[in-house]
Amino acid sequence: MVSTTAQLQFPDASESDEGRLVAAARAGDLSARDELIARYLQDVYAVAFRLLGERDLAQDAAQDAMVNALGALGRFRGEASFRTWILRIALNSARSLLRRDVRRREVPIAAVEEVAGVGEDPASRAVLLTEAERVRVALQGLPEKQRLSVSLRIEQGLSYAEIARLIDSTEGAVRVNYHLGIKRLRGMLT
Amino acid sequence: MILANCDAVRDALPDALAGSLGPEQSRALAEHLAACADCRAEVEVVRVLRQHPVRVPDGLEARVRRAVAARRGPGRFHLSRPALLAAAAAGVLLGGALLLRPRPGEQAPRVSTAPPPVRASAAAIPPVDGRGLMQTLPGTTDAGLFSSTATLDDLSDEELQTLLKELQS
Numbered sequence: 001m002v003s004t005t006a007q008l009q010f011p012d013a014s015e016s017d018e019g020r021l022v023a024a025a026r027a028g029d030l031s032a033r034d035e036l037i038a039r040y041l042q043d044v045y046a047v048a049f050r051l052l053g054e055r056d057l058a059q060d061a062a063q064d065a066m067v068n069a070l071g072a073l074g075r076f077r078g079e080a081s082f083r084t085w086i087l088r089i090a091l092n093s094a095r096s097l098l099r100r101d102v103r104r105r106e107v108p109i110a111a112v113e114e115v116a117g118v119g120e121d122p123a124s125r126a127v128l129l130t131e132a133e134r135v136r137v138a139l140q141g142l143p144e145k146q147r148l149s150v151s152l153r154i155e156q157g158l159s160y161a162e163i164a165r166l167i168d169s170t171e172g173a174v175r176v177n178y179h180l181g182i183k184r185l186r187g188m189l190t
Numbered sequence: 191m192i193l194a195n196c197d198a199v200r201d202a203l204p205d206a207l208a209g210s211l212g213p214e215q216s217r218a219l220a221e222h223l224a225a226c227a228d229c230r231a232e233v234e235v236v237r238v239l240r241q242h243p244v245r246v247p248d249g250l251e252a253r254v255r256r257a258v259a260a261r262r263g264p265g266r267f268h269l270s271r272p273a274l275l276a277a278a279a280a281g282v283l284l285g286g287a288l289l290l291r292p293r294p295g296e297q298a299p300r301v302s303t304a305p306p307p308v309r310a311s312a313a314a315i316p317p318v319d320g321r322g323l324m325q326t327l328p329g330t331t332d333a334g335l336f337s338s339t340a341t342l343d344d345l346s347d348e349e350l351q352t353l354l355k356e357l358q359s
Binding site for chain 1: 200201204205208210231232234235236238239240241242243244246247250251253254255257258261
């Protein structure tokens with residue numbers, strides 16, 4: 001299963017580049033710190049949003065995660081990729097907020113602005129928003145493990161093994177949850 | 191990896207749509223999809239999900255930068271050993287000053303050349319309608335005077351003298 005365990009390459013973030021950036025930020029280089037924020041905030045926020053399903057909470061979780069991660073750079077040992085490490089912190093921050101926020105609400109309509117790919121033309125914007133909203137609602141309707149497995153596999157490009165480490169599961173369980181999630185999404189999106 | 195069956199193909203779809211499959215695997219995948227409508231339907235789901243990634247809200251990056259800077263502070267990244275020692279010494283001095291500070295109920299030694307202040311005891315002063323003081327004590331209001339927990343001990347010597355004169359008149 002080469003494809004499911006292969007390390008994905010990120011064109012703008014090779015491992016050595018990532019290592020240098022982390023080392024520089026740890027040594028106090030403020031521009032390196034800002035570069036880490038710019039590079040990983042998208043992924044951190046996306047993971048938090050998929051877990052929480054709510055824009056404001058996801059922003060709070062993303063902020064907590066970045067603050068905590070950049071404050072704990074000294075504890076990053078390089079055993080996993082920095083991206084996996086910071087995504088785990090994002091998940092922990094989101095779970096922590098989820099526990100505190102027992103007022104699970106319906107996601108407001110404004111949350112559709114989360115979804116990228118919206119054109120300038122009002123007609124195409126309406127169509128795309130509709131499809132984007134369908135995707136969001138469909139994903140949010142999945143059980144958490146299925147939702148995370150699908151999101152981390154497709155949106156974050158992680159392998160089953162990486163996802164398993166991230167959510168404290170097994171590779172086999174992640175694979176099953178991914179396929180169950182996709183099967184349900186096929187019923188909702190096609 | 192040989193993409194010989196549906197399971198293997200479906201496992202590989204996210205990587206295929208991300209463009210991270212090798213040429214041999216891509217060719218095998220294409221051959222399989224040409225013959226398998228079920229896997230083609232799954233391609234469509236993965237494609238739709240990829241087309242609608244979560245977008246970071248405007249302003250979040252700036253907000254995070256501010257939060258990180260506020261939490262850490264630029265100086266903390268650059269604290270050298272001498273700076274840490276200086277900070278520790280300052281802490282010791284501050285701690286010492288706090289230990290030597292007079293405790294509640296303990297009078298700090300005071301050097302004064304002024305005559306001893308006139309002391310008035312609350313018990314020695316007859317009941318008085320405090321509203322009369324409204325014009326005497328600047329800055330007081332009716333509500334403030336009667337709702338306040340201030341006592342005669344809080345008045346200055348001059349204010350006490352004024353009060354005594356008013357009571358005697």
